[in-house]
Amino acid sequence: MSRKDGRAARRVAVSDLKSWYERYRRLYYVGYDLPPVESVKFSWTVEDPNTHGETDPDVWPPHIEMHEEIRFFPRLVMLVLLHEMSHWAHPKAEHGPRWNEEAKRLGKLGALREFF
Ligand SMILES: [Zn+2]
Numbered sequence: 001m002s003r004k005d006g007r008a009a010r011r012v013a014v015s016d017l018k019s020w021y022e023r024y025r026r027l028y029y030v031g032y033d034l035p036p037v038e039s040v041k042f043s044w045t046v047e048d049p050n051t052h053g054e055t056d057p058d059v060w061p062p063h064i065e066m067h068e069e070i071r072f073f074p075r076l077v078m079l080v081l082l083h084e085m086s087h088w089a090h091p092k093a094e095h096g097p098r099w100n101e102e103a104k105r106l107g108k109l110g111a112l113r114e115f116f
Contacts, residue, residue: 017077020081024081028109041063043066052066066080
């Protein structure tokens with residue numbers, strides 16, 4: 001992938017993904033039961049490519065998968081990662097009214113500031 005300035009866009013490294021996960025867990029999910037960092041990975045097998053990410057707190061072993069297609073878009077990776085982590089923080093919330101409360105909670109903590 002190239003840009004106007006001729007430099008190649010950098011793919012998000014697995015180490016970036018894991019360090020963001022640890023950072024978000026420390027900043028925004030204290031007291032919530034989230035899976036270990038080893039559960040987070042990029043994958044081509046995310047079932048719904050429109051969501052760019054996938055997790056299911058009811059499935060063992062725990063997994064948080066980010067679609068390989070978004071690896072050139074770091075901010076999108078960060079946002080999808082927060083989304084998937086919130087599914088762990090509120091396993092029964094789905095995307096209903098309680099999900100909106102989670103978005104507000106993250107907003108109040110400043111978690112969404114870098115995306116707006
Ligand atoms: Zn979701």
